[in-house]
Amino acid sequence: TVTEQSSSLPLPGVNVIIKGTTTGTSTDFDGIYQIEVSNGDVLVFSYLGYVTKEITYNGESNLNVALDEDAAQLDEVVVIGYGTVKKEDATGSVSLVTDEDFNKGNIVSTDQLLTGKIAGVRITNSGGQPDSAPNIRIRGGSSLSANNNPLIVIDGVPLSNINAAGVSNPLSLVNPNDVESFSILKDASATAIYGARASNGVIIITTKKGTSGAPQFNFSTDISVNSAGEGLDMMDSATYVRFIQEYHPDLVDKLGVPIGSVQTNEPISQIIDTPNGPRAIYDTDWRDSVLRSAFTSNTNFSARANLFDVLPFRGSIGYTNAEGIVKTDDYERVTASINLSPRFFDDDLKVTLNAKATYADKNSVDTGGALGGSLVFDPTKPVYNNAPDNRFGGYYFNTAQDGNRLILDGQWNPLALLEQRERPERATRFLGNLELDYSLNFLPGLRAVVNLGLDASKAKITERFFNNAAATYQFDVDGNYLFNPGENYAENQDITNTTMDAFLQYTKLYDDKFVTKIDVQAGYSYQNFKNDGTKREYRYHVDDPNTPDDDDQVGLRELIFDPANPNNRYYNEYNLQSFFGRTNIDILDRYLFTFSVRADASSLFVLDDVWDSNAWGFFPAAAFAWKVSSEEFMNNVNFVNDFKIRFGWGKTGQNDISQVVGYYPTTPLFTPGSPNSQYLPGAGLYSALPYNPDLTWEKTTTYNLGVDFSFFKNDLIAGSFDIFKRETKDLLARVNVPPGQGFSDTFVKNVGESEGRGFELNLNLNAIQTDDLSVSLNGNLSYVYNEITDIGGQADINRGGSLRGTGSFLLSDVVGQQAQSAYVFKQLYDSNGNVIPGAFADLNGDNIINDDDRYHVQIAPNWTYGFGMDISYKKWDFTTVFVGQVGGNIYNFSKMNYGFTEAAVPANNNSITNVLNFYNGAADPAFENVNGNIQFSDYFIEDATFLRCNNIVLGYTFDNMIKNGNVRMYGAVSNPFIITDYDGIDPQNFGGIDRDFYPRPTTFTLGVNFDF
Amino acid sequence: CTADLDTEPKVELSLEELLATDPNAVEGIVSRLYASFALSGPDGPGSSDISDDPGESPFLRGIINLQDFTADAMKNRWGDDGLDQLTTTSSWDANNKFFRYLYNRAYYTIPQCNNLISILNTSNLPDTGEALLEARFLRSLAYFYLIDAFGKGVLVTEENLNQTDPLPESNRRQLFEFVEAEMLEIQSSMSEDNGYGRANKYVAAMLLAKLYMNAEVYIGENRYSEALTYLNIVIDEGGYQLAPNFLENFSADNDVSPEIIFPLIADAVNSQSFGNTTYIVNGSLSSDTMTLSEFGAAEGWQGHRATSAWYGLFGDLGTSNDARAALFWTSGHNYVMTDYREWTDGYPSIKFRNTEFNSSSNTTTSFSSTDFPLYRLADANLMYAECALRGAAGADMNKALTLVNNVRTRSSADPISMNELTLDFIIDERGRELNFEGHRRTDLIRFGMFTGSSYLWPWKGNVQNGASIPAHYNLFPIPEQALSANPNLQQNPGY
Structure with missing residues (x-):
């Protein structure tokens, strides 16, 4: 036994x-x-x-x-595509993160476990929302218009790139407590087995399994308080009054409110005289009014057991309640998971069943409106107005008299934006797989594996306005006002993603032979992604001259009915099918070869011939690893525990352009016009949609050279180092179409090439290992530079990045630069170093300042790093993690948009707006406006170098507090500080434009964890 | 399983599905061709058929921006990069997005027309009415704007619908001759009345007349006689009549005006766009100095004002008999546009409004229901007189005088005598009658008044009292995007 x-x-x-x-x-x-x-x-x-x-x-x-x-060895098993491999036998660039390395503290979503842990993996969440999108880039991202997200595989089920409606973060739907490990496949020799969607790397998440041993239980709970740091230096009320009096004396009668016109408990800070009578000035900090100290709590229970001694089982339930620091931004989540791993037929059949269910309920708030509004709303106005004639539910609103109508005017009260509406976005998701792994007895070493996966979600969004919500303020046919409380928008969505993998694997070990192992694998993979939904959209009734009896409906909300699409349905289906094969050959146990090939067909491309068509892509890869430390000549080299050299080459593909041109980009189709886009009476409008039948795979070739090493006793120094080069051909990019030769002016084409190169270093230092004290340091550093080498002869490709006003974009792709670089003018300064607004360097020397004088500034950083420390002393443990980047730039949108003196002047209304504080240097009053090219000055581009302390955790474990178990209590602080020269709120930004940013809170957490 | 790779849409339709499910499918495609001049996209005013901004880029908005704001009568104050350069006729370059907008819209309409023409030519559909002729007219109309604004382009027809290699450049004459040949071929075949808002033989005649009228500018040939021929068809056979009141043409119920030959339709509910008359009505209003609801508008965008180059044509606005002189909002505004960026400098034009002429309904809407009269009879009348004065064969001067005086007396302006009927008078009368209707820049160029210093207007050349602008401004630059997408295209001289 x-x-x-x-x-x-x-x-x-x-x-x-x-x-x-x-x-x-x-x-x-x-x-x-x-x-x-x-x-x-x-x-x-x-x-x-x-x-x-x-x-x-x-x-x-x-x-x-x-x-x-073997705790150490447990870590060393890496999940790769369609199988596992011992880390020491891995031939590709694969990083492994297991639960003891996870980030700790206030962890709401799974991606947060990983931030800063792995070289070359840059995770930039979109802000401080509980459900913020993670934006993960592995080695930068190689594509222009196609998707640059890595493929995420959870327990063998590849996820869709489409989130359930209302869910911003796909990884928030997996309870972080259920995660056992992450395998990150970076180079093509590792990822090519996933072919199709693998050009941007693969993240494989494995969840915890049942045990074959004694029952184990875990209960953990924590509570956190989140608070925002400092905001932008906008003017306070008194400074703003001074500013208006000084710079815009003709606008002083727009400060504050007429005395007696408002009823509120808020104190009047001063009364000023204006040509149109005295005005009461309030002192409102609008940012304070929309932000709050927010509480987050997580509670999890899990059990592992071997049921009836034959059924290894793990089950977990979790509950998270997370408040955002913006008021009414509430998020609740319930998760449950079950894992069963029984074996049948004398263990010949291994069955693994994973089922995870999640229910998330979020109140989605208009954060952009509320945060932007909280910056610019005039600080001399009160928050509330309970005067009997106030129509807007007790909130102060800017209004103007238009004839006999009181109309809303200028900025809306940002607090009312949050509190006059609710928008529950509820998603239920099931993610499960059934894996059957059968050993075929007629040939020992031969296995047949089938994995069936289902990722299904139902989402429901309902937007409702409360009584007296300004957003529903309308006038009837006589010009009397009315409100329209109730449902304003609804959406129901069903996502059904099914996957099936089936493969045969034959493994043969030979002892004392030249070839020590042969492993051959061949299989088929099917992925289907279906997104089917309906919407209810509304409008306000408008007097129809042809319908005389509709007068009493004017101003009332009515459902928009579209006869061409009665339920406002949307439907997208995306299918991928693949054949793959892989061979591992180990020679003398130290020369390891891997060959793999995968053929993928995508429904996005034309499949006119079974094998020879645009739909098929072929992705081969090969890798070689040399376990140097296993060589005889190393036997006497005692300080080397492990030393392996790896070389890999491979091709991967990219096809997902659905976010840019939809799911049927190669088919000529017509789309019906919506009810408000009709023209001739009596006929529904149909537009021919642009398409490109020639679209095919974008192909990336990666070369990778790496070493894995472990030196000295107790793995004192261990880590890995990789250098890579990556070439992408047939880039899928949205480019200009020759005028008139397509159904729109731009469309996606396979055009151009890009090249990337870089290196990654992961280093662990087990500095001290004694019975009482262990100190280990870990760090990672990555350099990645991706350059566009060809865009098919176009001068540049506009990549968005809208600034002030429409149709003006900051970012573009151009040969010789990183993708999505900022296209700016070189600012000129006077002899004292003061900025001269609108004066730019004539870079091409033609005595004219025009677009030809713009140059490109990179946005994405080349250098990113993370480091941390784990210390345990007796029962105490202490960990901390830092992340940072060197270089990279960010456009300080706030400095531009709120940093000129005329920014206070109403453009097409009567209300003035707040600006940055010109009196203490937060802005330069030399900027009267930002017209013309001023907003494209490199003056607003700032260095985004930063070092952020991600978290600090201090814990203490009580051994015998409960029977047969232990109790750990801990305190943590997340995001306590950031070191940066950046003037705006936060330099850690994915899109490169810092605009109405949702602040990342600083979080204090107390938690307790029982293992028994 | 591999059949699953052939995923099929459920909302969008292939041509076969469309024809099978909707008996009115061809009408629906024709509707989209017309709509391409007014709407921004298929999914409401926030959607765009092209990669450009849905609000700023619609075709009609481009016509107003490029024809009126670049000329003497109208100025915009927003200071948007690009629009400011139009308003001040200065610093024009190929990167100005507003040039690109019109160019891209024309080249959106043209292939959509080509597609329908190709479908109708190759499939045996049951009676599709005039769809083929309408598509050919609308394609020619889009080419007309390329000829007028950019002076060249690429000739794309149903023949080269699927060609992806960049086509060669076609010069102004080639485009002119294509449009001329097309219109000569279809004009007489078109019906007399094809329903409101649709092209008929008079609409086609009007396009031919516009083409011939400007032939001297476009191809250096005097073709006024041919212009006159087609104006006669419009005026004598079309059955159009001057609306008794000028304002009937510019109100929300102007679809009943007997004067409008070809409108671009707008509707507050069914045809919403930030680029149809909504741009003109809302853009000319501000709650700062005006009452929005008096004009049926829920929003005032505080943008456009007329200049003294327009309202100066009426003499003293306070004492003028001319009903058109009353269509400026003077209260709270200054006569002189000292600063074009200042809302109160210059008088807003209140010619276009979203209220109904024939009812006193008090409702306001965010989008305008007023159709844009792209061609109307008063324009044809003045064109006739101009052709007559320019020596068109077969012109009748008495008829010319009558036509001009009909336009004037309709607005209670004093009739003029034969002696007063001069080209100088015509260009002024065209201003009084037609400003803000998308014709002015073309008119000024035809009269040799646009570039140079012979005629100055407020903020011409970015100077308050006007300054000379170079001759190459008679054409707009070819947008950078087009040059980079098709290397066969050459920039216009001077840019």
């Missing part, structure tokens, strides 16, 4: 072989094995995650063996 050392429970499935032969067996459910051996034979007992034991047989009739769990 083979048992587990710690629990004495039987271990099924342990390999037992006679050393030097291929004779072997494995243990059954009760850990029992039978084998015929001779005296003196050495039996090798091996089991994944346990220390392999060798025992010489001395004629016992019963040989009982207890295997030790």
Whole structure:
């Protein structure tokens, strides 16, 4: 019988072989094995995650063996595509992060476990929302218009790039507590087995499994308080009054409110005289009015057991309640998961069943409107107005008299934007897979594996306005006002993603032969993504001269009915099918070869011929690894525990342009016009949609050279170093179409090339390892530079980045630069170093300042890094993680948009707006306006270098507080500080334009964790 | 399973599905061709058929921006990069997005027309009415704006619909001759009345007349006689009549005006766009100095004002008999446009409004329901007189005088005598009658008054009292985007 050392429970499935032969067996459910051996034979007992034991047989009739769990080795199993590999045998650039390395503290979503942990993986969340989108880039991202997100695979189920409606972060739907490990596949030799969607790397998430040992329970709970840091330096009320009096004396009668016109508890800070009478000035900090101290709590319970001794089981439930620091931004989530891993037919059939269910309920707020509004709303106005003639539910609003109508005017009260509306966005998601792994007895070493996956979600969005909401303020046919509380928008969505993988794998081990292992694998993969939804949209009734009896409906909300599409349905389906094969050949246990090939067909491209068509892409890869430390000549080199050199080459593909041109980009189609886009009476309008039948795969070739190393006792120094080069051809990019030769002026084409190169270093230093004290440091550093080398002869490709006003874009793609660089003018300064607004360098020397004088400034950084420290001393543990980037730039939108003196002047209304404080240097009053090219000055581009402390955690473990278990209590602070020269709120920004940013809060957490 | 790779849409339709499901499908495609001059996209005013901004880029908005703001009568104050350069006729270059907008819209309409023409030519559909002729007219109309504004382009027809290699450049004469040949071929075949808002033989005649009228500018040939021929068809056979009141043409119920030959339709509910008359009505209003609801508008964008180059044509506005002189908002505004960026400098034009002429309904809407009279009879009348004065064969001077005086007396302006009927008078009368209707820049160029210093207007050349602008400004630059997409295209001289 083979048992587990710690629990004495039987271990099924342990390999037992006679050393030097291929004779072997494995243990059954009760850990029992039978084998015929001779005296003196050495039996090798091996089991994944346990220390392999060798025992010489001395004629016992019963040989009982207890295997030790190998914590170190457990870490060393890496999940790769369609299988696992021991880290030491991996030939590709694969990083592994397991739960002991996860970020700790206030963790709401799974991506937060990983931030800053791995070189070359840049995770930039979109802000401080509880559900903020993570924006993950592995080695930068190679495509222009196609998707640059890595492929995320959870327990063998590849996720769609489309989120359920209302869900910003796909990883928020997996409970972080259920995650066991992340494998990050970076180079093509590792990712090519995923072919199609793998050009931007693959993140494989494995969740925790049941145990074959004693039952284990875990209960954890934590509570956090989140608060915003400092905001922009906008003017306070008194400064603003001074500013208006000084710079815009003709606007003083727009400050504050007429005395007596408003009823509120807020104190009047001063009364000023204006040509149109005295005005009461309030002192409102609008940012304070929309932000709050927000509480977050997480509670999780999980159980692992071997049910009835035959059914390894893990189950978990979790509850998260997270408040955003913007008022009414509430997020609640309930998760449940079950994992079953039984074995049948003498262990020949291994079954794994994972089921995860999540329910998320978010109140989606207009954060842009509220945060932008809180910056610019005139600080001399009160928040509330309870005067009897106030129509807007007690909130102060800017209004203007238009004839006999009181109309809304200028900025809206940002607090009312939040509190006069609710928009619950509820998503229920099921993510599950059933894996059948069957060993075919007629040929030992041959397995058939089938994995069926389902990722289904139902989402429901309802937007409702409350009584007296300004957004529903309308006039009837006589010009009397009315409000329209109630539903204003609704959406129902069903996402059904199904996946199926089936493969055969044959593994043969040879001892003492030249070839020590052959592993051959071939399979088929099917992925289908379906997104089907309906919407209810509304409008306000307008007097129809042809319908005389509709007068009483004027100003009332009515459902928009579209006869061409009665339920406002949208429907997208995307299908990928693939064949793949892989061979691993180990020679002398130290020269490892991997070859793989994958053929993918995408529904986005034309499939006119089964094999020879645009739809098919072929993605081969090869890799070689040399375990130098296994060489005989290294036997005497004691300080080297492990040293491996890897070289990989491979091609991967990219096809997902659905976000840019939809799901049917190669088919000529007509789209019906919506009810408000009709023209001739009596006929529904149909537009021919642009398409490109020639679209095909974008192909990326990656070369990777890496080393994995571990030196000195106790892995004192361990890590990996990779350099890579990446070439992308047939870039899928949205480019200009020759005028008149397409159904629009731009469309996606396979055009151009790009090139990337960089390196990554992961380093762990186990500085001190004693019984009482252990200190380890870890760090990672990455350099990545992606350059566009060809865009098909176009001068540049506009990539958006809208600034002030429409149709003016900051970002473009141009040959010789990184993708999405800022296209700006070089600002001129006077001899004292003061900015001269509107004066730019004549870079091409033609004495004219025009677009030809613009130049490109990179946005994405080349250098990113992270480092951390783990210290444990007796029962205490302390960890901290820092992340940062060197270089990269950010456009300080606030400085431009609120930093000129005329920004206070109403453009097409009567209300003045707040600006940056010109009196303490937050803005330069030399800027009267930002017309023309001023907003494209490099003056507003700032260095985005930063170092952020991601978290600090201090914990203490009580050993015997409860029976057979331990209790850990901890305190954590997330995002306590950031070091940067950037003038705006936060330089850590994905899009490159810092605009109405949702502040990342500083969070203090207290938590407790019971293991028993 | 591989059949699953052939995913099929459920909302969008292939041509076969469209024809099978909707018996009015061809009408629906024709509707879209017309709509391409007024709407921004298929999914409401926030959607765009082209990559440009849905609000700023619609065709009609481009016509107003490029024909009126570049000319003497109208100025915009927003200071938007690009629009400011139009308003001040200065610093024009190929990167100005407003040139690109009109260019891209014309080249959106043309292939959409080509597609329908190709469909109708190759499939045996049951009676599709005049769809083929209408598509050919609308394609020619789009080419007309390329000829007028940019002076060249690429000749794309149903023949080269699917060609992806960049086509060669066609010069102004080639485009002119294409439009001329097309219109000569279809004009007489078109019906007399094809329903409101649709092209008929008089609309086509009007386009031919516009083409011939400007032939001296476009191809250096005097073709006024041919212009006159087609104006006679419009005036004598079309059955159009001057609306008794000038304002009937510019109110929300102007679809009943007997004067409008070809409107671009707007509707506050069904045809919403930031680029139809909504741009003109809302853009000319401000709650700062005006009452929005008096004009049926829910929003005032505080942008456009007329200049003294327009209202100066009426003499003293307070004492003028001319009803058209009353269509400026003077209260709270200054006569002189000292600063074009200042809302109160210059009088807003209140010619266009969203109220109904024939009812006193008090409702306001965010979008305008007023159709834009792209061609109307008063224009034809003045064109006739101009052709007569320019020596068109077969012209009748008495008829010319009558036509001009009909236009004037309709607005209670004093009739003029034969002696007063001069080209100088015509260009002024065209201003009084037709400003803000998308004709002014073309008119000024035809009269040799646009570039140079012979005629100055407020803020011409970015100077308050006007300054000379170079001759190459008679054409707009070819947009940078077009040059980079098709290397066969050459920039216009001077840019």
